[in-house]
Amino acid sequence: xxxxxxxxxxxxxxxxxxVTLRCSPRSGDLSVYWYQQSxxxxxxxxxxxxxxxxxAKGNILERFSAQQFPDLxxxxxxxxxxxxxxxxxxxxxxxxxxxxxxxxxxxxxTVV
Amino acid sequence: xxxxxxxxxxxxxxxxIVQINCTYQTSGFNGLFWYxxxxxxxxxxxxxxxxxxxxxxxxxSSFLSRSKGYSYLLLKELQMKDSASYLCAVRGDNYGQNxxxxxxxxxxxxx
Numbered sequence: 001x002x003x004x005x006x007x008x009x010x011x012x013x014x015x016x017x018x019v020t021l022r023c024s025p026r027s028g029d030l031s032v033y034w035y036q037q038s039x040x041x042x043x044x045x046x047x048x049x050x051x052x053x054x055x056a057k058g059n060i061l062e063r064f065s066a067q068q069f070p071d072l073x074x075x076x077x078x079x080x081x082x083x084x085x086x087x088x089x090x091x092x093x094x095x096x097x098x099x100x101x102x103x104x105x106x107x108x109x110t111v112v
Numbered sequence: 113x114x115x116x117x118x119x120x121x122x123x124x125x126x127x128x129i130v131q132i133n134c135t136y137q138t139s140g141f142n143g144l145f146w147y148x149x150x151x152x153x154x155x156x157x158x159x160x161x162x163x164x165x166x167x168x169x170x171x172x173s174s175f176l177s178r179s180k181g182y183s184y185l186l187l188k189e190l191q192m193k194d195s196a197s198y199l200c201a202v203r204g205d206n207y208g209q210n211x212x213x214x215x216x217x218x219x220x221x222x223x
Contacts, residue, residue, distance in 0.1 A: 002154065041215075100201070100211065101155075103155050
């Protein structure tokens, strides 16, 4: 157990629907990062939050949004889902600048 | 811009040594990381380099040359469980900024 908790582990939904992915960072970590990994693709950075504030945005679609709450958990909202949104979505947290990120186990989203 | 290159696939034999290379071009540099990722699982941290030279950790070692924008991950005494993707990631200008991950190198260890 890495200490970063993601729910749900699996999600199957239809095109056009909206889903919410949840992430609880490791205790004491203020930063939360969201990444998308499509089949046989690399990790694509979506968004970074630090202590409730958005710090950086990557290649995140306008249909996607995120927030980090006062208790530091984060949610990634995906709307108007398309088949191409099927992917693994990872959340990572960090605090120690020397040791990078700790990843959660991911949410596998399948859009049918 | 930021660009990280790694070989797509490599194959090696159990018990052998393999070197996975990574070249990068980033705006600023604040550390290079190697992660291991088994299929369908989360990436796990392997090593971190911020100064030039070799960092050794058990069977795994990582080397960095900042002037050349080059790193490698060395895996010794390969085991079947080492079959995985190996991701090179660079932290750029600002602490707390996102990492840029390379495309990953898929390593297959054969008996």
